[in-house]
Structures are given as structure tokens and as C-alpha cells.
Amino acid sequence: MTEAPSAVSVPRLRTPAPAPTPARLPEVPGVAFGGDYNPEQWDKATWDADYEAFDVARITTVTLGVFTWSLTQPAEDTFDFTALDEMVARAAAEGRSICLATGTGALSPWIARAYPDVTRVDFEGRRHRYGQRHNACWSSPNFRRLSACIAGRIAERYANHPNVVAWHIGNEYGGDGGACWCDLCAAEFRLWLQARYGTLEDLNEAWNTTFWSHRFTDWDEIVPPSALTEHWRGRGYTAFQGIALDYYRFSTDNAIAAFRAEKDAIRAHSDLPVTTNFMGFFQPLDYHRWASELDFASWDNYPPRADEPWRTALSHDLMRGIKDGAPFWLMEQTPTVTASRDVNPVRRPGVMRLWSWQAVAHGSDSVLFFQMRASRGACEMTHGAVLDHSGRLDTRAFREVAGLGAEIERLGTTVLGARTPARAALLVDWDSWWAVEMADGPNRLVRYLPTVLEWGRAFWEAGAQVDVVPVTADLSGYDVVAAPLLHLVKEGVVEALEAVAARGGTVLTGYLSGRVDEDDRRFLADVPGPLGALAGVRVAETDAAEPDVVNPVIFEGTAPDGAAPRTVDARLLFEVLVPEGAEVVARYGADFYAGEPAVTRRRVDGAHGSTGEVWYLGTELAQEGLAHVVRTALARHDLLGPYADVTGLELATRVAPSGTVVDFLLHHGGAPVTVALHAGGEDLLTGRTYAAGEQVTFAPTDVVVLRRD
Numbered sequence: 001m002t003e004a005p006s007a008v009s010v011p012r013l014r015t016p017a018p019a020p021t022p023a024r025l026p027e028v029p030g031v032a033f034g035g036d037y038n039p040e041q042w043d044k045a046t047w048d049a050d051y052e053a054f055d056v057a058r059i060t061t062v063t064l065g066v067f068t069w070s071l072t073q074p075a076e077d078t079f080d081f082t083a084l085d086e087m088v089a090r091a092a093a094e095g096r097s098i099c100l101a102t103g104t105g106a107l108s109p110w111i112a113r114a115y116p117d118v119t120r121v122d123f124e125g126r127r128h129r130y131g132q133r134h135n136a137c138w139s140s141p142n143f144r145r146l147s148a149c150i151a152g153r154i155a156e157r158y159a160n161h162p163n164v165v166a167w168h169i170g171n172e173y174g175g176d177g178g179a180c181w182c183d184l185c186a187a188e189f190r191l192w193l194q195a196r197y198g199t200l201e202d203l204n205e206a207w208n209t210t211f212w213s214h215r216f217t218d219w220d221e222i223v224p225p226s227a228l229t230e231h232w233r234g235r236g237y238t239a240f241q242g243i244a245l246d247y248y249r250f251s252t253d254n255a256i257a258a259f260r261a262e263k264d265a266i267r268a269h270s271d272l273p274v275t276t277n278f279m280g281f282f283q284p285l286d287y288h289r290w291a292s293e294l295d296f297a298s299w300d301n302y303p304p305r306a307d308e309p310w311r312t313a314l315s316h317d318l319m320r321g322i323k324d325g326a327p328f329w330l331m332e333q334t335p336t337v338t339a340s341r342d343v344n345p346v347r348r349p350g351v352m353r354l355w356s357w358q359a360v361a362h363g364s365d366s367v368l369f370f371q372m373r374a375s376r377g378a379c380e381m382t383h384g385a386v387l388d389h390s391g392r393l394d395t396r397a398f399r400e401v402a403g404l405g406a407e408i409e410r411l412g413t414t415v416l417g418a419r420t421p422a423r424a425a426l427l428v429d430w431d432s433w434w435a436v437e438m439a440d441g442p443n444r445l446v447r448y449l450p451t452v453l454e455w456g457r458a459f460w461e462a463g464a465q466v467d468v469v470p471v472t473a474d475l476s477g478y479d480v481v482a483a484p485l486l487h488l489v490k491e492g493v494v495e496a497l498e499a500v501a502a503r504g505g506t507v508l509t510g511y512l513s514g515r516v517d518e519d520d521r522r523f524l525a526d527v528p529g530p531l532g533a534l535a536g537v538r539v540a541e542t543d544a545a546e547p548d549v550v551n552p553v554i555f556e557g558t559a560p561d562g563a564a565p566r567t568v569d570a571r572l573l574f575e576v577l578v579p580e581g582a583e584v585v586a587r588y589g590a591d592f593y594a595g596e597p598a599v600t601r602r603r604v605d606g607a608h609g610s611t612g613e614v615w616y617l618g619t620e621l622a623q624e625g626l627a628h629v630v631r632t633a634l635a636r637h638d639l640l641g642p643y644a645d646v647t648g649l650e651l652a653t654r655v656a657p658s659g660t661v662v663d664f665l666l667h668h669g670g671a672p673v674t675v676a677l678h679a680g681g682e683d684l685l686t687g688r689t690y691a692a693g694e695q696v697t698f699a700p701t702d703v704v705v706l707r708r709d
Helices: 042-057 082-093 109-114 142-158 183-197 200-207 242-268 309-322 351-361 396-411 428-440 448-461 493-502 529-535 624-635
Strands: 034-037 061-064 099-103 164-168 298-299 329-332 366-369 424-428 467-471 482-483 506-510 539-542 551-555 569-579 584-590 595-607 611-617 620-623 650-655 660-665 672-675 681-683 694-699 703-709
Touching: 034 329, 034 396, 034 551, 042 396, 042 694, 061 366, 082 551, 099 366, 109 142, 142 242, 183 200, 183 242, 200 242, 200 624, 242 428, 298 424, 309 351, 309 424, 309 448, 309 467, 309 650, 329 611, 351 366, 351 396, 351 650, 351 660, 366 396, 396 584, 424 448, 428 448, 448 467, 448 624, 482 493, 482 624, 493 506, 493 529, 493 611, 506 529, 506 624, 529 539, 529 611, 551 620, 551 624, 551 694, 569 624, 584 650, 595 620, 611 624
Parallel strands: 034 061, 034 366, 061 099, 099 164, 298 329, 329 366, 424 467, 424 482, 482 506, 506 611
Antiparallel strands: 539 569, 551 569, 551 584, 569 620, 584 595, 595 611, 650 660, 660 703, 672 694, 681 703
């Protein structure tokens, strides 16, 4: 065995994220089906028509009261639950389960007028007046007091209502970079920093403030980093990464504090599960830090493109990973179109059904829409809905929703609580996301999310079941662990990755990893810092180029068909690797470093005769090259899916608490495909029985939910 270089020490975590608490999901009779309903916008005759339509579509669940604060509290000392009482009573009379919101997703106008401190100051230093939706400062004591008050009042009133199954706090926490830059936030930020660092000496050391004469001698000298202070070209361009990184962290914790104030008010009256709806890979807020506060995760799925099914799959996997693999709720999706982009194409026939089943396949115990009836006015009046403005039941959207409702009804409780038996993990870290995209060099065109999605795509197309988890997760159950752009290295992460390799597993990492510590300071060691010993490499130089510059990367040996060595394109970032215990897998084909290593693999002698592997990718390989590496790693552990070579056909598996195995086969491709089924069983949607090996043709958007024999 070749000895690897000695390890580089990693500073202890100053503020480790709390571990996920055990998940508690709403008690519902099956996969929850329905969505956001706003009867406060309509007269009673419309309610009658709506519920008749809901019966046709087999709607079981409605989310009520998301934006009712101005109704339930029209003035500070006035509470009026007349409208909400009627909405809850009607839904209950119709037999629906209710996810009841606190209504605090947007301020009421009177609050902003009475307490100007509740409105935000933006990144450019402008105090906003009342308007829009994400308009509250989470540091405002008046906002926290008033939002907790209304949340407590609602919980007290409806805590024992038999149809209320969950509490929905706020709505899509975010807006304007997910932060505020007012004086109240400045004061809260200083307190947060004192708790994190203890002394100014430690803070100055962490932020490297001797650079540019920034050394602080009083806490009050510290102001939030903004366009008026450290940032020079938007939030991602800063003179001091340390303070900017900490403000991201603070903003997440500040949002959680506002959430917790409402949750605590609810807990005084009710122990029902509590959630708030996330937005997938949302850069401004670290969703992993919410894991201990939520009873169950939920999120709103609005894919930016229709031709990236792996992106949506990975977003579902991310939500599942927030609560340690427990099921989540799909809180919102559109039946037809969104209304937030410049161009909003309609979903093609069958796509809404396909994407709904994809959510269930990846761990959702609900399929919920925004919205149940289209709004008559304001910015979302063109947003898709189960019922359009005419209320017709013969629209394509309604027919598809009703058909899906019938299928979900047939599914029953089979997959409730079911988990994904993944043996591969994709590590995601918001700190690395923030840090790598604020780094001045070597190439700002290397972006965190597109990189993670491309790595995830390689796993998805290979048919592997994947958990998307934080870097601090327990990795003991995984055979393959991928950690792309692990730029910022936290305490314990290297040891966890070493343990994967030591027991025979495979670790994949690469360029721009191991560069900085938790305070965004460079490691005083060869790149990739503490990952160097793990990977068995040293980075001699890092080159960068525009996207149109290609450096071919040539893999050693021969291609599987016996032809010449496999050559793939590489772009943007080129690390020249020096093996120190690793073998060369691929070399650069151009520039002054032609012939130098670009991809390496270190073999690790593990316990009981096992051999682990650690791959290091020194460049951004084209998808073909990345897929080659990922599939090679998966094949070592027999984790390639049975349809890995079938374009667009996805297989996702859930295992119910009873032990029942359910396979979801979903065809995202544009042309029919015929395959031999990997297993036999019953299609829970049609009742048809299949035999293992049977030839089955999948048309585009086809779905089979196979309960295995």
C-alpha cells in the first residue's frame, strides 16, 4: 500500500447545524391530494361549485389560510375569525383534511403603517415601504411579536379540530436574497457574532481583518455586508468573504428564529406536525439548518425547464435528506403553467401526472397544487390552477387532475411512510455553495448548483438510487459518496469520507475542493488541503478559461469497445495534479500541461480484504466523461440501475414500513422504449400483473407503479 501524505488539520466547527429531529408526518388516510385553496377570494356560490369539482377530482386535502392575516387580524387589538371559521367548517363538512396556515406569509398593511421597522431594508440600503409579499424583517421585534401572536391565536382556536392535520408557518421564506440589511438586523448580527466567536480577537483572526486595515476594536463597528460596505458588484462579490459568509449564516438563523417564534406559540396549544414550504435548491437560505425545527419537510416544485427530470428528482431527494430520509410533502406545483417568468409554457399532456408520480417515487406523501382555483386579479391570476376562471370541468388540466386523483385513491396507503433504499449519496453544502461563488478566482463561471446538478444527473441517468444529504450526515450506509465542489471543509467530513473508503466504498470529489476552512480562510497547505491525503494528490497549478475553450482529457487504457482511449472535453477549470499515492486515470491533451494528470484514483486497502477507491477530478468534464467516472464507481458496487442504458426511463424505489417494495417506472423520454422488466409484480395504478423479464413498451410520460412479488 502506498502511503498517503499526512493529513491537514481542520478547525473545529464553531456552530454545527443541529441534528435532524425524528420526522412526524400528518396523519392522513392516504397520499394527500389537493392543494392551496383560497375561498376568502370567492363568494359562497363559488365554494359550492368548487367542492363539487373537488369531489369529482377526489381531492382529499386543502391548505387554508396562507394569506389571511389581514382578515384574521384587521387591527392590532381586533381579531376576526369569521371568514377562517367558515372556511375550516366548510372543508371539514366536505370531509377534507386541512393543512392550516398561520397566514404570516405576507404582512397586513396596517402593520407596516403602525410599525415601520417591520419592513425590510434591501441590499442597496433602501428602506422598503409596504408592498409585494416577502416584505417582513425577521429581526423586527414587532414582527416576531405580532406573527407569534396570530399563530398562537389560530392554534388555540383550531388545535382540537379533528380535520386539521398540520400547521403551515409562513410561506416560502426568502425574498430579496433571503435577508434584510436594516439597523435591527445589524444589532442582531452583532449578537450572533458574539455568540459565534466570543471575542473580537477570534473574530478578527477568522475574518483575516489585518488585510486592508479592517481590524475591529468594538462590536458596534461591524455593519452588515451590503452594496454600501464590502460588496462591489452584487452579493456574490465581496472584499471580505468571512463577513459575507457569516451574514448568509446569520440570515438563515434569523429566519429560523422567526419561524421558531410562531412554532413556540403553536406548541402552547397543539402538538400537530409543523412545517414551512421550501423551494428546492434555494441559494440564500441553508435548509439543512432547519432540520431540527421542522416536523416534516415540504417544498414547492416549479422546475425552470421541462427537459431536466434529474433536477426535479434531485430536488425531491434534497427535501427527503433534510429529515434523514423521511418522507416529505410536495406542498405546491402547478397543474398547467407558472406565472413568474418571462415565458411560461404550458405543461404538455401527461407531464403533470408524470411529475406528480415522480414526487411520490422520490419520497413525497402528498401531491398538492397551487392553486385550486385561479385568482381573479393580481400577479398570479395567470398562474395555473386545478379550476380556471370559468370553473369548467372539461378543461384538459382538470381532466388530468381528476385522473391522477383516481390513481392516487387506488394507491391507498401502500407507500405512506415508505423510504428510499439508497446506497449512493450526493453531498450538498450551503457553506461551500456560498464560499465558492464568492471566491475571486480562479473562475467565477464555475457555479455550484449547475455542477451539483450535473454530477447528480450522472447518477440519475445511471439509474442509481441517491440520497442528497449534508456533508455532516452519517455516511455509514453508503457505498458510493460524491462530494463535488467541497470547497469549504468542515470538521469531521474528511474522517467520514476516509471511513467510506476504508470499508471498501468509493468516494468521488474534485476541482476547487479542500480550498478553505469554515471561516473561508485558505488552508496553509498544498491544495486540496485536508482532502490531499484522502485523494492522494497535490494540485500543482490551477488554470482557468472561458467556456468556449476546450482541453481534451484522455482516459488511460482503451475504451470498452477496444478502440482508442476515451477522449472527452473539459472546460472552465483545469487543475494540474501531482499523484502522491494515487494512480493516473486520465491526462490533459492540450496546453503547456498536456500529458499531465487530470483525473486520478487512489486505492485504499480496507478492513477484511476490501479495497476502497477515492477519485479526484481535476477539471469540469463534459457529461460523457463525468458519466464514465460515475458509472465506473457504481458498477464496482453493483449499483447501476437495470435501465441505465435506456434514455429517459427512470426507476425509483420506496420500501414501506411493512417491508413492501414498490418500484416506480417513469418515462421522461420523447420516444417509446421497450424493455424487459427487472422484476415482476402488480401495477397498482391499473391492476395489471407483470412477470419479471416481460417485454413492456413505455410511451412518453407513461408510469407504472409496481408492487413487487
